[in-house]
Amino acid sequence: QQQVKQSPQSLIVQKGGISIINCAYENTAFDYFPWYQQFPGKGPALLIAIRPDVSEKKEGRFTISFNKSAKQFSLHIMDSQPGDSATYFCAASMGTGFQKLVFGTGTRLLVSP
């Protein structure tokens, strides 16, 4: 129940295309869903996050779509660029105050020039 399942494990997208990464969860108590981006040799960094009171959140070319009934959320990267090549982790947590995150297994994205 604490797991967050992420797919695909790896993804190759052409420059200008749309990258889509999906995550699913079981625990309905989760109420915070961030995405982290990790470049080679660096630690993960928060990219964008959503709470279940909205179905979509957009920041520039990055959009989270959230489907509460299906217990799924996804990251869409529009107009993908080679600089977006990185590993992406979805995560989930519950409650306010102290935040313990449960991470997905990661998606390695390669955007080809």
Place this chain on the structure above:
Amino acid sequence: DVKVTQSSRYLVKRTGEKVFLECVQDMDHENMFWYRQDPGLGLRLIYFSYDVKMKEKGDIPEGYSVSREKKERFSLILESASTNQTSMYLCASSSGGPSGEQFFGPGTRLTVL
């Protein structure tokens, strides 16, 4: 800028050695975390701390211990290193506020021979 630093980028140790991984954050964050990152397994929480001298087990604490004597410093200890502890170790900190954003260090690549 929030900065989380880890004492070593690369570390090679022998089986049975005692290993110390150090992490320091400069943003006065209450919460600190140790994760290990393995391909296909994502980020798995080893231990976390929400206050000085307080510690809680994460999902995979076996073979590890931690120490938090000062707010800014969180140490991960491998009492007797084994080859299955070869991994990337990531430290993170957060303020524990509603956003729960975790700030990660660059990681320590530990190889146990």
